[in-house]
Amino acid sequence: MKKKLYIYIQNLLPKLLITKFFSYISKKKLSIITTFFIFLFIKIYKINMKETKYPNIFYYKTFNKFFIRKLNMNNRPIDNNKHHIIQNTDGIINQLGIIKKNKLFQFKGCEYSLYDLLGQNNNINKIFTNGYFINIYLSPKNYHRIHMSYNGFLLKMIYIPGKLFPVNNIFSENLCNLFILNERVIFLFKTSFGFMVKILIGAQIVGNIYNSWSGLVISSRRNKIKTWNWPYIKNFYKKDSIFLKKGEEMGYFNLGSTVITLFPPKTIKFNPVLKKGLNIKIGELLAYII
Incomplete structure (x- = not known):
């Protein structure tokens, strides 16, 4: 029942508008606020920053840059x-x-x-x-x-x-x-x-x-x-x-x-x-x- 309600609510939401809003915010340079949200995101989702090409979170000036972070491909042997x-x-x-x-x-x-x-x-x-x-x-x-x-x-x-x-x-x-x-x-x-x-x-x-x-x-x-x-x-x-x-x-x-x-x-x-x-x-x- 909860799942059906969730889907129903999502169907009513202005998804394109929400997407544009988050896209805009994610690309804004918000200094320490950006760094804080990146830190929080890493903790919540348990992201292994040691695998990334740039593990220092201060390197990322926007949340989007962090989200599309590159990996150190040595950690992904082909x-x-x-x-x-x-x-x-x-x-x-x-x-x-x-x-x-x-x-x-x-x-x-x-x-x-x-x-x-x-x-x-x-x-x-x-x-x-x-x-x-x-x-x-x-x-x-x-x-x-x-x-x-x-x-x-x-x-x-x-x-x-x-x-x-x-x-x-x-x-x-x-x-x-x-x-x-x-x-x-x-x-x-x-x-x-x-x-x-x-x-x-x-x-x-x-x-x-x-x-x-x-x-x-x-x-x-x-x-x-x-x-x-x-x-x-x-x-x-x-x-x-x-x-x-x-x-x-x-x-x-x-x-x-x-x-x-x-x-x-x-x-x-x-x-x-x-x-x-x-x-x-x-x-x-x-x-x-x-």
């Missing part, structure tokens, strides 16, 4: 086996499994449409039907930068407008179609084993989504799908092509959210130790190429 695909972020496994025909499992009694998740792009939908998916939730304590799971050329980026519901456990396990209701950015890559998609899901108080090659994906939220394309010819560079290596940073959230990764059928086999609720880290084994 599995460089060419037959291995790696985890792309720190977080908690929300769900993983097979895309049964055109459906992804969210929770018991709820499956959501791959076609709708991909913004009703039929060409991409066909590639991943009957494929595989993994959904990773980035909690407030997590590192909020996303890295590449495998070497790949970027072919397409798609911004899909939507709601800004929270993506915590209460919502992901109770609000059906959460990930197709929310704003998101889709990245389509071409790799040596086939295509791969990364989907960054927006959420309440997620200020913005950035990528590593052009910065802010969308500066003003409009009710319109926007698509960017890049050239690619048979594994060779072409002018303006974008190639990212395994483990390389591909983007970040300006306040946390969820990342969904898709693989085509008959391309990978998940690491058998992976399961819902497991804490994972960048560089660890995600899947084997088959």
Whole structure:
């Protein structure tokens, strides 16, 4: 009952206005106030600052700079086996499994449409039907930068407008179609084993989504799908092509959210130790190429 009431109240809230407000505040230089809130946040969420590139909290002049802090990547060794695909972020496994025909499992009694998740792009939908998916939730304590799971050329980026519901456990396990209701950015890559998609899901108080090659994906939220394309010819560079290596940073959230990764059928086999609720880290084994 409490969960249903929480979802109902959230549905009434002006989520975009709340998001803009927190985004604005998080980027303000508030001197000792900023430092105090960072200190408090670290204590509440038990964040290990020894893992960060800049562990001194006085280094961060805004809360947002702290939230998108970089890690000392020596603490995240990358599995460089060419037959291995790696985890792309720190977080908690929300769900993983097979895309049964055109459906992804969210929770018991709820499956959501791959076609709708991909913004009703039929060409991409066909590639991943009957494929595989993994959904990773980035909690407030997590590192909020996303890295590449495998070497790949970027072919397409798609911004899909939507709601800004929270993506915590209460919502992901109770609000059906959460990930197709929310704003998101889709990245389509071409790799040596086939295509791969990364989907960054927006959420309440997620200020913005950035990528590593052009910065802010969308500066003003409009009710319109926007698509960017890049050239690619048979594994060779072409002018303006974008190639990212395994483990390389591909983007970040300006306040946390969820990342969904898709693989085509008959391309990978998940690491058998992976399961819902497991804490994972960048560089660890995600899947084997088959």
